[in-house]
Amino acid sequence: MKLTVNGAPRELDDATTLARLLDDQPARGVAAAVDGEVVPRAEWAGFRLAEGQAVEVLTAVQGG
Amino acid sequence: MKLTVNGAPRELDDATTLARLLDDQPARGVAAAVDGEVVPRAEWAGFRLAEGQAVEVLTAVQGG
């Protein structure tokens, strides 16, 4: 299925979970939203992504 | 019937019209509102006041 991750198109196996998509992310300092809604880390494992969704994965960077 | 005119209580005959109440007002530079709603001068004659209404009669004064 096709999704958008941080603005870039991504091709993923159907029913990939958010945990799977983000398993290479650091254990902390990261948060994700799907179609604008925050998905708590605890729910990543059970959160199945669907065709056309937009995933945003953010972390803290230097800022004023 | 009892009304309030510019914040002061007034005792008026039943069914007094706005025109009657304001007949001593100058022909111009004055506007009136009943319970917050502006009543165009053209409608004063036909506008019957009712118990408890609040009439505000304004004019232009020096202002910054």
Add this chain to the structure above:
Amino acid sequence: MKLTVNGAPRELDDATTLARLLDDQPARGVAAAVDGEVVPRAEWAGFRLAEGQAVEVLTAVQGG
């Protein structure tokens, strides 16, 4: 004889008068000094210049 006029060397006949030196100057708005001393216009005719003197001839120009 050699003199300096407005900073430039000048060769003049001996005993040239200031009037002679300045005869091409406008009738007004001009003043002259010889070796720093002002020479009133009235005295130009009788003022004989001498070897080595420095003559300054000034006029009014735009100024703040």
Add this chain to the structure above:
Amino acid sequence: MKLTVNGAPRELDDATTLARLLDDQPARGVAAAVDGEVVPRAEWAGFRLAEGQAVEVLTAVQGG
């Protein structure tokens, strides 16, 4: 003899020395002038005051 000390008239025995006049002064932080001239402390003992002289005795005080 009559002198002025710090602006006030004083009656002193003739030929009083500056040292005598100032013997009650602290050993340090003080300087004196007679008629405007500073008299180094070393010279106080030998400095004979004369009729009409003005003696100024200064010290350090709080100042900006």
Add this chain to the structure above:
Amino acid sequence: MSDDPFVIAGVEFPSRLILGTGGAPSMRVVDEVIAASGTAMCTVAMRRISPGTSGSLIDVLERRGVRILPNTAGCRTAQEAVRTAELAREALSTDWVKLEVVADERTLLPDAVELLDAAETLVAQGFTVLPYTNDDPVLARRLQQAGCVAVMPLGSPIGSGLGILNPHNIELIVAEARVPVILDAGIGTASDAALAMELGCAAVLLASSVTRAQHPAAMATAVAAAVTAGRLARLAGRIPKRHHAQASSPTEGMAVL
């Protein structure tokens, strides 16, 4: 330079000074300052009519041929301001309004939220809205987007005479404005009015600095001249500021004396 019309909502005004009538000790002084200032538009407030109230103010303004601009001074909410504007329109037969929605009596500063709300409502009702605002460039932008025909930022609090406390903000407002920017409130004296125009304002609105001056008519003449001076200076293109000096007399041709 010669042709420099001042236009608000399609109406051209011969003077870039708008005069508030408040604070004048008498109607005679109102009349004098209007004449001395050469203004073409004056503000008035709407208040409860009282037996004493003579219509003389309107008479004076009409005799002087100045446009009347009613304000909503004293209103604290959008609703009060809108209704006051409606009454003013009915009483004075004008849909122009100087919109004021202040937050409190001590600062008399505009309340951004209520002001914007009132502006949108009044524009929707067909009013020609000139809002008294603070010096926030963003609020000025939003008021224009709401359809206001001018923006009138303060220089400093009403009646304070503190002049223009933040020229930088006025410059930012002017830089992006698509409607006339009118400096409103805070002017204390002539140089403040001149500065406002030099910053690029299209006009100045003031009351207290003239009406409460020791000699109102003289000050009216003064600020009028200052507005003209500031506008001309803006158009004339001032010299740049230089850290060091630059001689205004020739440096060559010096005599040796």
Add this chain to the structure above:
Amino acid sequence: MSDDPFVIAGVEFPSRLILGTGGAPSMRVVDEVIAASGTAMCTVAMRRISPGTSGSLIDVLERRGVRILPNTAGCRTAQEAVRTAELAREALSTDWVKLEVVADERTLLPDAVELLDAAETLVAQGFTVLPYTNDDPVLARRLQQAGCVAVMPLGSPIGSGLGILNPHNIELIVAEARVPVILDAGIGTASDAALAMELGCAAVLLASSVTRAQHPAAMATAVAAAVTAGRLARLAGRIPKRHHAQASSPTEGMAVL
């Protein structure tokens, strides 16, 4: 208000703006700015005559009927300044002189010691001395004691356009002056000129701000209006500055809407 003569050394001037002719790109511009400014006195510098030098400057000034005030611009010592003044008196038949003795070409700031020395010498020789000075109230006082008929403190360095950097000093000078205080140097635009007058100066002397503006004649009109505005504002008695606001519309009589 109507009667407010501006007098220097017994001579009354119809304008409180004194114009320097330096910096103007052409004699035509000199002519235009004199006309536009309405000035009654212009400064000129004394320089070596050159073949090219036409007498047209003096012609222009005389045609416009303005008084000519020669300066000693560029002089670094009292002696240079005194001799330059003597030559100016001989050339222009006037014993009035704008006395300038500057310390260097970068700042063009007055040298207090040489300036005072030159002033004393010139006054003793019968000159009518108008010294260009810094904004030191003490030097201004000494120049008056020396017999100068006016004191002309700078607002900021010549040609800098920085305006009046230290209004407090100008106020101190004005407060104790027994001769006219003329703000000389630093004016950049109209509001600066208005401020100078509001601080109590009797007049303003400027050159670069007008002659080097993008549109000299327009700026001349602007500063002239500003000088008038500032003078009138001074006489009109401005409102005091207040930390808080003061309503210009009545606080009573509000309708309940």
Add this chain to the structure above:
Amino acid sequence: MSDDPFVIAGVEFPSRLILGTGGAPSMRVVDEVIAASGTAMCTVAMRRISPGTSGSLIDVLERRGVRILPNTAGCRTAQEAVRTAELAREALSTDWVKLEVVADERTLLPDAVELLDAAETLVAQGFTVLPYTNDDPVLARRLQQAGCVAVMPLGSPIGSGLGILNPHNIELIVAEARVPVILDAGIGTASDAALAMELGCAAVLLASSVTRAQHPAAMATAVAAAVTAGRLARLAGRIPKRHHAQASSPTEGMAVL
């Protein structure tokens, strides 16, 4: 004087300087300026994670033991800001947020309407909100009424280094504030930070003035000392401003020399 705790929302901070980490050329510099400034709270921004992104920033902040204050920099609407705050809370396990809702990238000025909307929403969601606002006293008041635990008015535009353009507004905000007022944005150098504290601010938040200085660590030390100096000066009770001089040496006891 000795006991002068700085408390936000019940949390006491040992330093009145809050440091933004933006603009630092390297993580090493971030580390150095935190150490040099002695700050106890630093802001961070939330951005899309990129392969390169190391978690080192958080590591540095945690090693230094400073509280992390995520901001919503770059957000233009209340919705964006609220969602960014939610993500920050999830990522950083903090419900504190420096709320920024700006109107455009050129001025980076707060949008009053969106800001207030976002503040109300976040407070309702249990966030501890510290809003970056303009210097409008009325908006500051509304933000407090909305439940913000501090108000953070700008001195001038972010990164401009123009200092505090309108001290009068900051004084008005401080005068009625019931929560800490933190001067945020515009600080250019140490004296600006000291002035902010003298005006009554409880703290100063700055980034560019330190991170973009030629020598960041030295400037961090400088502004930290300035904040301390300004706070102490505020508490010490400064002398009043006097128009005239007052001798600091005795006027009596002068010798006649």
Add this chain to the structure above:
Amino acid sequence: MSDDPFVIAGVEFPSRLILGTGGAPSMRVVDEVIAASGTAMCTVAMRRISPGTSGSLIDVLERRGVRILPNTAGCRTAQEAVRTAELAREALSTDWVKLEVVADERTLLPDAVELLDAAETLVAQGFTVLPYTNDDPVLARRLQQAGCVAVMPLGSPIGSGLGILNPHNIELIVAEARVPVILDAGIGTASDAALAMELGCAAVLLASSVTRAQHPAAMATAVAAAVTAGRLARLAGRIPKRHHAQASSPTEGMAVL
């Protein structure tokens, strides 16, 4: 940064704050402010000794190990100042002197002519002269040429607390100074002291702002911190002032929310 010695006439001082002892309500306060400020040099005045006069002031200064700098406060002529300096040298065994020659008691402004005259005389007599001067760059230059080891321009009148009225002049003085420039007089609070250092002054001399503050010791600590802050900020290289904003958070990497 670490190595930034402050040296006057070959003598290095550990503090860039010079403290005047005038105005302190008691000797205990003098002692406290010296300790709190960390100053290494204090000024004293010379006055007629009176029976009451205890030597305690000198005792306090010596116990604190600060250098004593006698002044010639109150002197109106070069002769008075020279003789006062001679008496100070005799009484305090120092040839250092803070030279003050003021024109009057209301402004306490320096008299340029008498000051320069006195400076030349004292230098010729072997004194180490630190003149209190106005902010005229030309006079500052002449005082250096006369052999003064520092120049001490005022920020504003003594005891006025008006701060630095003309920063531009201080910058001009600093730009060409070959000796330390010490801001003397006018400091009202910490930010003024920081600004003086940022303008490039080598040190600050103040009295009233500390001794007459409501809490002298606290203000002494404050101004000392401000002097350090301002000096460090000067050396750290501040960011330039920008008309527009510059983001301190990344503009890229924004999420779409």
